[in-house]
Amino acid sequence: MLTDNLKIKMNRLSRIFQPINVIPKNVQVKSQDMTSKSQKLMLDLGIIRQANSGCFHYLPLGIRALEKLKNLIDQHMQSIGAQKVACPTLIHTNLWERSGRIQEATPELFQIKDRHDHLYILSPTHEEAITDLLTTVSPLSYKHFPLRLYQITSKYRDEMKPRFGLIRSRQFLMKDLYTFDVDLDAAKETYELICKCYNQIFELVGVEFFKVLGSSGDIGGILSHEFHFQTDIGEDKLIKCGNCGYMGNLELCGNKDKCLKCGSTKINVFNGIEVGHTFLLGDKYSKPMKATYLNNNGKPNILQMGCYGLGISRILAASLEKLSTDQELRWPIKLAPFKILIIPPKFGSKEEKSSSISIENLSKNLEDIATLKNDVLIDDRVQMTIGRRFLEAKQVGYPFIVVLGQKITENPPLFELNNLIEGKQHFLTENELISYLKQKC
Ligand SMILES: [Zn+2]
Known part of the structure; x- marks a missing residue:
């Protein structure tokens, strides 16, 4: 489903430098210095990194x-x-x-x-x-x-x-x-x-x-x-x-x-x-x-x-x-590092084996929408479960998360679209997905 076709340019999450603080043992900022939720979330989720007091590295996202x-x-x-x-x-x-x-x-x-x-x-x-x-x-x-x-x-x-x-x-x-x-x-x-x-x-x-x-x-x-x-x-x-x-x-x-x-x-x-x-x-x-x-x-x-x-x-x-909650970042849609994150099925899963969806084509079709050019990211870490990747995606706060879950094996295949801005979930065919995102982005 996700081929390693280097001719098609896609933004892949596995290639993005985003050091996430999973376990807070490697604390880079002492907790008493953690004075706001945006600071904590941006540091924990690999958006920025502190260089020295009051000075930060901006990481790729x-x-x-x-x-x-x-x-x-x-x-x-x-x-x-x-x-x-x-x-x-x-x-x-x-x-x-x-x-x-x-x-x-x-x-x-x-x-x-x-x-x-x-x-x-x-x-x-x-x-x-x-x-x-x-x-x-x-x-x-x-x-x-x-x-x-x-x-x-x-x-x-x-x-x-x-x-x-x-x-x-x-x-x-x-x-x-x-x-x-x-x-x-x-x-x-x-x-x-x-x-x-x-x-x-x-x-x-x-x-x-x-x-x-x-x-x-x-x-x-x-x-x-x-x-x-x-x-x-x-x-x-x-x-x-x-x-x-x-x-x-x-x-x-x-x-x-x-x-x-x-x-x-x-x-x-x-x-x-x-x-x-x-x-x-x-x-x-x-x-x-x-x-x-x-x-x-x-x-x-x-x-x-x-x-x-x-x-x-x-x-x-x-x-x-x-905009954020204590646990999850929320971005203004115009400023989100990527507007869309696509989560393909886990490698070897039933969904992966029985679906013929091409992630390359899906990504290309979405990027063809003028407001989504270079704004679609694929979570290609397919060794991880969908659930784990989805949890992280929600924390990082991509405004629209497209999951290829159970319903992707139906006829026609249905994509799970999570709109984090409105807190809504929809199941859509590819055409419906494209017209939905065209309207919202
Ligand atoms: Zn007055």
């Missing part, structure tokens, strides 16, 4: 999920005309002296010295670097604006106590977008556009999110919003007014008893994980760093800026935190 999220974000950034760049991670502290931010720098800023005794930071954010880039080419003509530049790179924070796995780590992946406009009105329009774009991204990820008025924190500026997932381990306190629906970060609202907007006392407080942040910066960086443009009268003017972050590795982990 983990990186597939991460790449899917990156692609989704890339598409959305490019749909609003943002261009991808990459700034260096090592930033000379001179640059942060010019913006004045080095004086406010917290112990969380990684600083290192090179062999010439020059001090650098491992940049957690790039407002200075990108503004300096614009300064060095200033003044550009007004015709070049709006200009939107973004990057997806690793960022660094020297956490006192890294925790929750990828949620509060010392190295993390972020998308940061910097926008430049010729005046504040245009910058506000850009701000609205990007907030709308963020809404679309989070809707596609499919985890319930909240957009609240934010605190500007160390970055500063005129206006800011935060995007949060609500979970118990969230370290931000958010408030929601039961009367007018106003939402805000408690840190900013100050007063816990009354709604800032309508004065109602029907206030709910809950925990959120910040997964995105938007800032309308105005000229906070462009003015001291002299990033200018030439207006239509040929006079130099200061550029107006915005900056917009998405915590990519954090969104991934926080989604798992929100």
Whole structure:
């Protein structure tokens, strides 16, 4: 049923590097450091592996999920005309002296010295670097604006106590977008556009999110919003007014008893994980760093800026935190490492002997569905029982698990389809299976 035909490219589970912690004797993280279920499940199920405190290896399944999220974000950034760049991670502290931010720098800023005794930071954010880039080419003509530049790179924070796995780590992946406009009105329009774009991204990820008025924190500026997932381990306190629906970060609202907007006392407080942040910066960086443009009268003017972050590795982990049970991972369908797992019968079983189904053809027919290209995995460890492989598949959380069980010997053969998102099981012919998955994926 499962031939070793190397001409047909299939994704086989036996060839995937996924060290699963079956028996917790080989504990890589002390149990008191295991602070969230997403962290525990991602480590136990071979999605990530801890390298050192607050730093992780992404294993093949983990990186597939991460790449899917990156692609989704890339598409959305490019749909609003943002261009991808990459700034260096090592930033000379001179640059942060010019913006004045080095004086406010917290112990969380990684600083290192090179062999010439020059001090650098491992940049957690790039407002200075990108503004300096614009300064060095200033003044550009007004015709070049709006200009939107973004990057997806690793960022660094020297956490006192890294925790929750990828949620509060010392190295993390972020998308940061910097926008430049010729005046504040245009910058506000850009701000609205990007907030709308963020809404679309989070809707596609499919985890319930909240957009609240934010605190500007160390970055500063005129206006800011935060995007949060609500979970118990969230370290931000958010408030929601039961009367007018106003939402805000408690840190900013100050007063816990009354709604800032309508004065109602029907206030709910809950925990959120910040997964995105938007800032309308105005000229906070462009003015001291002299990033200018030439207006239509040929006079130099200061550029107006915005900056917009998405915590990519954090969104991934926080989604798992929100959707999973204590024992089983559950992925947003758009981010699952593979959308479909096929479990063929055990080698030598009655099902294997009496069925003429070709796994190669089934896999190919499923991958022919546009949304399933390269998204079908076969659990070819046919020396193991179906039951054991199914248990593991449920733990890893492939959204759709197709089992070739007892009914595969019927006429016509029926496939057992397990939809983990809806918690439903169906028995379907191959044609029904294909049209079902076409509709759901
Ligand atoms: Zn209110």
